[in-house]
Amino acid sequence: MTRTTGLPGYAEHFSEPEGYLDFARYGPPSRDVLDATAAALAASARADHTTVNDLMWAEPRARAAAARLAGTDTAHIALLPNTSTGLFHAAFGIPSGVVLVPSADFPANHYPWRRTAALGRAEPRWLDARPTPDAVRAALTDDVVAVSLSAVDFRTGYRADLAAIREVIGDRLLVVDAMQGLGVADLPWEAADVVVAGGQKWLRASWATGFAALSDRALERLEPTLTGWTGIEDVAVFDDTEHPVAPDALRWSITNLSPVTAAAFAAALELVERVTVPAIAAHVATRVDELIDAVRAHGGEILSPTAPHERAGIVSFRLPGTDPARVAEALHAQEVTPSVRADSVRLSAHASTTAGAVERVLAGIKAVADSR
Numbered sequence: 381m382t383r384t385t386g387l388p389g390y391a392e393h394f395s396e397p398e399g400y401l402d403f404a405r406y407g408p409p410s411r412d413v414l415d416a417t418a419a420a421l422a423a424s425a426r427a428d429h430t431t432v433n434d435l436m437w438a439e440p441r442a443r444a445a446a447a448r449l450a451g452t453d454t455a456h457i458a459l460l461p462n463t464s465t466g467l468f469h470a471a472f473g474i475p476s477g478v479v480l481v482p483s484a485d486f487p488a489n490h491y492p493w494r495r496t497a498a499l500g501r502a503e504p505r506w507l508d509a510r511p512t513p514d515a516v517r518a519a520l521t522d523d524v525v526a527v528s529l530s531a532v533d534f535r536t537g538y539r540a541d542l543a544a545i546r547e548v549i550g551d552r553l554l555v556v557d558a559m560q561g562l563g564v565a566d567l568p569w570e571a572a573d574v575v576v577a578g579g580q581k582w583l584r585a586s587w588a589t590g591f592a593a594l595s596d597r598a599l600e601r602l603e604p605t606l607t608g609w610t611g612i613e614d615v616a617v618f619d620d621t622e623h624p625v626a627p628d629a630l631r632w633s634i635t636n637l638s639p640v641t642a643a644a645f646a647a648a649l650e651l652v653e654r655v656t657v658p659a660i661a662a663h664v665a666t667r668v669d670e671l672i673d674a675v676r677a678h679g680g681e682i683l684s685p686t687a688p689h690e691r692a693g694i695v696s697f698r699l700p701g702t703d704p705a706r707v708a709e710a711l712h713a714q715e716v717t718p719s720v721r722a723d724s725v726r727l728s729a730h731a732s733t734t735a736g737a738v739e740r741v742l743a744g745i746k747a748v749a750d751s752r
């Protein structure tokens with residue numbers, strides 16, 4: 381049965397406007413996140429000798445919740461301030477060889493490889509195709525040591541088949557930018573060696589949050605070239621000597637993160653865990669189906685994959701012969717928030733999205749079609 385409301389147990393935690401359909405850009409955070417942030421910051425304003433240590437407990441809490449979501453344990457999780465930091469750790473960890481990277485990926489997955497190539501370390505080879513298992517297989521040569529790709533493509537919403545790609549690449553490293561998929565698509569994250577996600581989009585934890593999940597193979601093979609003073613053994617011992625790097629994923633720490641954002645991140649992750657990713661994904665799949673129908677009802681062309689197993693929460697489209705800026709204007713008039721590109725419009729729905737949002741999209745697109 382189609383629900384007209386947001387997902388019960390989830391939607392009540394949020395207060396974004398009904399027409400907000402831009403989760404692929406930014407996911408308005410929950411009241412839980414606002415409360416956790418306010419409480420941690422307020423406590424820091426009254427700091428005494430216990431406060432900082434107490435606030436720091438948010439970090440293991442967030443790591444534990446991230447581990448459960450990624451299907452691993454806390455020792456394999458590092459908290460990060462964003463996706464890019466994790467991709468830089470991965471890239472700078474590979475000493476040499478070729479890394480296959482889709483040329484159409486979000487640039488956060490391009491620059492780290494360009495930088496390592498400039499230093500004479502691993503270098504990217506651009507894959508000029510959707511990263512299907514067949515395309516990856518066709519591009520594999522003996523010098524390929526890793527593949528780095530987005531689990532869900534930021535432009536089209538195409539969902540990579542991580543399990544099949546793992547089979548294709550054997551024991552090469554698989555680095556996954558999970559920014560557009562984690563918490564909203566039920567994917568086999570354990571197929572990857574590095575899973576990196578910021579918390580500001582689908583996890584709805586707001587900015588300066590994120591994590592990486594590392595496999596044993598990643599811990600074994602990636603050199604800890606960016607490890608900072610907090611990524612070592614005996615962090616609190618200031619003895620003017622070089623300490624060994626931490627044996628676990630904590631070696632991806634450059635310095636302390638904010639315990640305030642860690643509290644926000646823990647609250648966001650724990651909400652996803654309570655509601656469950658399959659329940660969120662099922663609600664999103666319904667809304668995405670409805671958005672596709674709404675776009676097509678008035679001649680829109682869908683640029684995203686339409687098969688449910690090849691997509692997550694993103695629907696990109698264009699109205700042939702109409703400037704996307706004009707489509708955006710009509711959507712704004714219906715109080716819909718899309719992402720607008722030169723050649724397309726992108727809508728992204730979450731588990732708090734109601735059927736009312738779809739009606740607004742339908743009305744906006746009809747208005748453009750009627751005016752032509």
Ligand SMILES: Cc1ncc(COP(=O)(O)O)c(C=O)c1O
Pocket residue numbers: 461462463464465486488489530532533534557559560578
């Ligand atoms: C696939 C993907 N990766 C990474 C990012 C950005 O990562 P961050 O700002 O967390 O470094 C985005 C969007 O902003 C994205 O769509």
